[in-house]
Amino acid sequence: MASPGLPSEETRDPTEDQPVWHPAQEWPDEADTTTESDYHPSQSRSEDDESMSNEDDDMTPGRSRGHSNDTEQGAVAEGNEQLNLSGIHIELDEMGGYLEWVSGDELDIDTDDMLVIGETNDPRIERSQLFQLLATTGLREMLYPNGWPYGTERDEFGEVEDYDEEVLSHLIGRRRKPKFVWPKVPSDAGTKLMASGHFGTDPYYVDRMKKRKEVFATNLMRRELGINSHGVRQRANQSICQSMIPGSRADKIIHYDSRSYSGQYSDDGDFFFCCEQDFRVRMYDTSNPYEWKYYKTVEYPYGQWTITDASLSPDNRFLVYSSIRSAAYLAPTDPDDDSDPHELDFSLLPGQARRNAWDLSRAQFGIWSLRFSGDGREVVAGTNENSVIVLDLETRRPVLTLGNRHQGHVNAVCFGDTSSPHILYSGSDDTTLRVWDRRSMGDGREAGVFMGHTDGLTYIDSKGDGRYVLSNSKDQTMKLWDLRNMMSASAADKINPNTYATNFDYRFEEYPEYKRQSHPSDHSIVTFRGHSVLKTLIRCHFSPPGSTNSRYVYTGSEDGQVYVYNIDATLAGTIDVKSATMNSRPRGPDTLSNMWDLGGDMKWRTCVRDASWHPSIPMVAATSWNGWGLSSGTCTVHSWNDGADDDEGDPPIGRSYDHKLRPLPEFNRYQDNPPPSRVHRRTRRPLRSRPVARLDTDDNEEDETGW
Template identity: 35%
Template sequence: MSACQDHHIRLYNTDTLTEQKAFKDVVARDVGWSIVDTDFSPDQRMIIYSSWSNFVHICNVAAEFELHEALDFRPESRHFCLFSIKFSPDSREIIAGSSDNSVYIYDIETKKPTLVVDAHTDDVNSVCFAEDSPSMFYSASDDGICKVWDRRLLKGGSNDAVGVLVGHSEGITHVNSKGDGRYLLTNSKDQSIKLWDIRRMTNPSKIDKGHVPARRYWDYRWEDHSPRNHQGPCKNDTSLQTYRGHRVLQTLVRAYFSPVESTGQRYIYTGSTDGTVYIYDVVSGETVRKLSGHFATVRDVAWHPTLPLLATSSWDCTVGVWEHHRASES
C-alpha cells in the first residue's frame, strides 16, 4: 500500500509486482494537506488512513461491496491530526497518536473512542501495540520520551504510564515493537535509532528535569541538524544500543525490526532524508547494507514477511522494490 499527496491510496499485489499496476485505487476523502498515515488490518480485509481531520477512514480491500466510511474520533481540539494509526492485533480496534498530545483507542464495532489518554506534553508522533495482546502499547512523542502503557491500569480516568524510556535528546518520530512485549525501537530527530528493553524502563514518578530533553528551537522540516542545534547525548540514557548514519529531517521517518521468518529479526532498517535505506545489525549496531536509488527522502519502508523483498516510499514520487540477500551485505 502506498499513499500520496495526490489523495490516492494504491494497493499492489506482491505476487505480481512486475506488472507495476495497482489492483485497487482508493481516492481519499477529507484530506487536509496530505494523507498522513495508513495501515492494513492484520486479517488483511481492511485499510485505514488519516489526515489533518477529525476522522479516520476505513475501506475494504476486496469484497463484493465497497466500504469507505468515516470514523469520528471527536477530539476537543479544533486543529486535529492523527499522526499514527494502527489496527489492534484482532483487527477490532484502532490505536492512534494525535496532535493534541493524546493516545486514542477506538472501537470499530461501536464506532466510538473507548479510551483517551492524555499521554505526553507534545505531539504523539507514533503508537503501536507491544505484542499480540491489545493490553500493552507504546507511545512516542515530540517531547523526546517513549512511554509504556497497560490499558488494564488505565481505568477510572488514570493517565499513568507503567514506564518511561529516556535517552533521546530530540523528538521521537517512530516507535516499533519487536512483538514480544519486551523489546522496541525508536527513531528520533536527534539522528539516531535506539533499542530498548522495557525491563530497564524508568518509573514515571522518578522522572525529573534531568531526564527530559530540553526544548529545541529549530524546525527539522526546514533546518538541518547542525552542531548548534545538537544538544548531545542524554545523561540518563537507558537504551541498549544506538544506531547512527541515517538522516531524520523533513518528515516523520520510520524504522522497523526486520521480519521473524526470513531474517530472525537480526536487523533494524529505516528510511533516510538522503534517499537511502539503511540496514543495521541489531547486536553490533553496524550498518550492514545501504540501498541507494531514490532521489529524495525515503519516509517509509516495509520488509516482506517471508520473501527477501523491501518496499520503499519516497518523496521522489516513486515506490521502490528491493531484493536483500545476506550474501549481498556490504
C-alpha cells in the same frame, strides 16, 4: 559614588574579608531601590572601544595588561550608572577562558572553574551585569562552539540547582558542557543480543561435529531433507536468507505525481499499500512478489495536506487511513467492493452522536499515526493534541483517551504485543517514548517512560513480543529499548524532557551537531547512527523473522538511502534508492509548483520516508519523496541479486510504471538517454510546498494518464 551592589566605604570593615556574594543579592527585586539595576548593552559602548580593540589584538592570552588612564577604566562613572565595557578584554582558551580588565586586575577561571577576584578597592562593575551580558542569546550562541560552559548546574533529575554561599567559586561558573562521546560500535549489548538468538543466528556458528563454518548449500540441503529442524538447527534453517540484503538496483519503479508518505506489506506478504500526498491510497496484490498487480485506490475526502498514515487489518480485509483531521476512514480492500469508506471519528465523547464531516463543531485535531491491534478489533491513534486515542471498531467509538501526559505531538503509536491489546507505545515530539498498560490505568498515568533521545521521535515500531521497541528521532539516531529498563512515571515527572533538546526545525535545517549532548537518563540498549532524519517524519522497523530471522533494524533516510543495521549497531548494508531512480522521469509542467525547497532547487533529490521488508523473501519496497526538487514520489522494489547489476529475466529490471503498473516507455527512454546536465537557475517561490491538485477523472478509467 559607591559601586552598586557593594558596601560603601563608611560601612565596610577594612579588616574584614571580601563578603561572600550570592546571585540573589543582586536580583532587581532585592537590590537597592535607589540603584538602577537594569543593564542595556547597546547603551554601554564607549567612544574609546575602537582604540581599545586595537590594543587587545596585541595581547597574549595569560599576560597581564598595564594600567590605562582613568578615562579608560571599565568602571561606573560617578553620576552615570550606565556600564562602560570598553575596559574588559574577553578571551577563550582550552581551560575555559579568562576575563581581563584594563586596570590590570584579572578575572581568571582556573582549571577548577574558580573565580579569582582582584583587589577589593579597585574599580569594578557589578558581576550580575557582567553575567547578564555573557548570557545574552547572540553572544552565547557564539561562545558555545568555542568551548564556553553550556547550560546550568543541574541535579541528577535534570532540575536546576539553587546556588548557596558555598559555591562562590562557581560564580561564572557554571560547569563546562561535557564533551559528547558516541556509544561504542559495535555495541557490547547488541553483540550479546545477537548471540542470544533473539535477533538472528550467530553468523559464526560452527558445526560441533565437523568443526566447519555453515554454508548456504549445507543449510539449504538440510532444510530440504528436514534434518535436525529443532532448536539451534531450526534457527539455522530460518537464517538461510538473513545475510541476503536487497541490492540497490530496483526491480521496478512505480511513479506518482505527488510525494509518497508510507508503504507497507501485509503480514503474509500478499498485499501492499502506498499512501500519497494527493489523498489517495493505492493497493497492490503481491502474492507473486516479483509480479505485482494493481488492486484498487481509495481516497480521503476533505483531507488536509496529505495522507499521514495507514494500517492494514491482520486479515487483510480492511485498511484504515488518516489525514490531519480528527476522523480516519476504514475502507474494504476487496477490489470488487466499491462502497464508500466508513468514517471513524476519534473526537467523539461517550454518548455523543456521530457528526457530519462538515460539522464545524467537531474537534480540529489531526491524526499523525494509526495502528490496528493484533486481534483487529481496535485502532490506536496519535494526535497533534498530545493525546493517544483507542477506538473500538464494533461500536466505532473511542473507548480510551490518554491525554495530558505527553508535552508534544504524538507522532507515532503502536501496540506492544501482537497477541493482546493491553500494552501501548507512544512516541512524541517531547522526546519521550511512553509505555501504557491498559490493565492498570486507574491514575491515568503511563506504566513507564523511556528517555534518551534529545529531540522529538518520528516513529516507533514494536518487535511484537511485548519486550523490545525501536524508535527513530530527529536527533539523527535510532534506539533499541527493553521494557525491563524503563523509567517509572514518577521518576520521569521530575525531569523536564526538553532540557536537552535543540528544538531545531528538522524540515528546513541541518542538525546542529555542536549542540549535541548526552542524556543522563538514557536507558536504551543500542544506539544506531549514520542515517539522516530530516525534512519529514522518517520511519524505522524491525526486520521480519521469516526472511531475516529478525536480525536487522532498518530505516529510511533523507539522503535517499535505506540503512540496514545489525543489532550491534554496525552497518550491514544500504539500499541506494537515489542512484536507482536518478533521471527516471522527465520534468513535467507541474515540477516547479510542487517543489519542496523554498529556493527552487531543481536537482534530482530523494528522501526515503518509509521502507518495508517482505516477510518471506529478501525484498524491500521503499516509499520516497523523489524527483526534480522532491516534487513527486516513487515506490521502488529492491530484491537480493547477489551483487549483479542486471539480470536476464523479462521484463528487464529498473523499468518505470505508473500507479496502475502500466509501463511508461517515455520515462524509460529519458532515463536511458538523459539530457546533458546543465546549471538551472534557482527561482524564488512564495510557498515552500503544496500538494498537487487532485485529479477529477475516475481512477478506474483506462484512459487516465495522470501525467
